[in-house]
Amino acid sequence: MTSELAEAVVDLAAVTGNVELIGGATSAAVMAVVKADGFGHGAVPAAMAALAGGATWLGVTSAAEALALREAGITAPVLSWLHGPYTDYAALAAAGIDVSVNTADQLHTLVQALGRAPSTTENDKKVPFLAHVHLKIDTGMSRGGAGTDGWPELVSWARKYEREGALAVRGVWSHLATADTSPIGVAAQAAAFAEAVAWARDAGLRPDLLHLANSAAVFTAPRTHYDLVRAGIAVYGVEPVPGRTFGLRPALTLRSHVTLVKRVPAGTGVGYGHDHVTARPTTLALIPLGFADGVPRAAGGRAEVLLGGVRRPLAGRVAMDQCVVDAGDLDVHPGDPVTVLGPGTHGEPTAADWAAWAGTNPHEILTGIGPRVPRRYARSKERA
Ligand SMILES: *Cc1c(COP(=O)(O)O)cnc(C)c1O
Numbered sequence: 001m002t003s004e005l006a007e008a009v010v011d012l013a014a015v016t017g018n019v020e021l022i023g024g025a026t027s028a029a030v031m032a033v034v035k036a037d038g039f040g041h042g043a044v045p046a047a048m049a050a051l052a053g054g055a056t057w058l059g060v061t062s063a064a065e066a067l068a069l070r071e072a073g074i075t076a077p078v079l080s081w082l083h084g085p086y087t088d089y090a091a092l093a094a095a096g097i098d099v100s101v102n103t104a105d106q107l108h109t110l111v112q113a114l115g116r117a118p119s120t121t122e123n124d125k126k127v128p129f130l131a132h133v134h135l136k137i138d139t140g141m142s143r144g145g146a147g148t149d150g151w152p153e154l155v156s157w158a159r160k161y162e163r164e165g166a167l168a169v170r171g172v173w174s175h176l177a178t179a180d181t182s183p184i185g186v187a188a189q190a191a192a193f194a195e196a197v198a199w200a201r202d203a204g205l206r207p208d209l210l211h212l213a214n215s216a217a218v219f220t221a222p223r224t225h226y227d228l229v230r231a232g233i234a235v236y237g238v239e240p241v242p243g244r245t246f247g248l249r250p251a252l253t254l255r256s257h258v259t260l261v262k263r264v265p266a267g268t269g270v271g272y273g274h275d276h277v278t279a280r281p282t283t284l285a286l287i288p289l290g291f292a293d294g295v296p297r298a299a300g301g302r303a304e305v306l307l308g309g310v311r312r313p314l315a316g317r318v319a320m321d322q323c324v325v326d327a328g329d330l331d332v333h334p335g336d337p338v339t340v341l342g343p344g345t346h347g348e349p350t351a352a353d354w355a356a357w358a359g360t361n362p363h364e365i366l367t368g369i370g371p372r373v374p375r376r377y378a379r380s381k382e383r384a
Contacts, residue, residue, distance in 0.1 A: 003374050005288040006256035010041045012049040013379040014251035014343075018237050019053030021247055022369065025218050028225040031057035031079065031211070035065060035234035040294075041236055041252055042375045044072040046054060050235055051076055063087050066097040066248035068240050070212075078269045079171070081144065085239035089113035093129040098170055100134045102146055104157045110195075114245050134171030134209070135200065140185070141177040151196055155203045162205070171209040176224065180241050181214035186221050213370040237343070238351055238362045249384070250350060254294070254343035254369060258285040258307070258334050261327070270324055271316025275300070278315070283327040285312075287338050290321040294369035295340065296358035297375040303357045306348035310330055340367070 032055040038046030066080035082099035082118035089110045178185030210226035215234035268278045286352035291297040297318045300347030304311040315326040351362035
């Protein structure tokens with residue numbers, strides 16, 4: 001069935017196959033990162049396909065994302081890593097979600113919340129839900145995580161709370177800033193990480209899970225793998241290191257069809273501002289997808305789509321809901337299929353192509369596909 005205007009078809013076999021490929025590249029366990037609605041693919045279907053491929057952990061940003069996985073019946077371990085002053089830690093602990101902690105203050109808030117948390121009953125004894133925490137150290141990204149000045153305090157409070165039975169420290173972790181570009185940067189962060197881990201061990205912590213690697217590091221920096229790798233973009237089949245291919249298969253195809261065709265003479269202005277003026281008589285094909293659907297406005301003037309089996313350029317500015325393809329002398333008709341992006345195997349542009357045209361990364365292209373585009377799920381037979 002074809003949807004009314006456009007659809008994003010997600011090949012779940014590709015997701016599963018990509019996770020298998022990631023698992024083959026490491027001896028560590030694999031966390032599939034399904035934040036931002038599974039990078040735009042749908043968090044729950046992506047999570048299930050990733051678990052089928054051997055992922056044993058799921059990673060998300062917010063509490064809401066984590067709880068949505070539980071509501072969908074997913075029981076696999078989940079780590080949620082971005083929290084604010086109003087995060088409901090009690091709900092997370094009750095749902096068995098692991099929580100990342102950046103500061104001692106955050107730890108105090110969490111422990112207080114758990115004190116008010118509902119409890120579970122085991123052998124007729126009331127037992128509070130236990131929070132599993134992963135202490136995050138900032139090893140050089142200067143984003144999340146404790147700075148080196150805050151780390152000793154965070155570690156010693158965590159150990160104290162652990163002794164009291166208020167929580168369990170399951171992980172120590174950090175995030176890489178330059179895994180796709182700079183081995184030197186990775187080495188510096190890995191060294192800082194090792195130091196932070198040593199400090200935690202000296203303080204008496206025995207975390208089961210040390211984790212540092214993202215997708216790019218899975219394929220380029222085995223020494224960062226430790227116990228668990230956190231793969232995001234690679235799960236969805238986008239090659240994480242510029243200029244290198246590891247055999248991943250893009251899972252998402254964004255397609256639509258021509259809704260209107262018109263033949264215009266040379267000198268015809270197209271779209272807002274008449275940024276584009278036709279150089280010769282040509283056929284314009286209207287596509288019902290715009291920047292609200294994730295076709296980046298910044299790609300106007302460079303972008304192409306697959307129409308009638310060939311690449312044709314967009315003409316004029318991408319509008320909110322529509323864009324126009326210069327079909328040249330192609331014999332096109334309303335209803336003809338258009339592939340905006342996909343794996344690239346039939347000549348269609350990839351998310352990486354769109355990222356280059358729009359001056360961004362494939363992550364932003366995929367997560368930018370708007371809520372108006374229905375996701376449909378399929379399973380290809382072919383293997384990477
Ligand atoms: C998004 C994210 C990942 C996944 O990164 P990729 O480069 O997409 O593999 C891993 N860890 C953290 C903390 C993240 O925020």
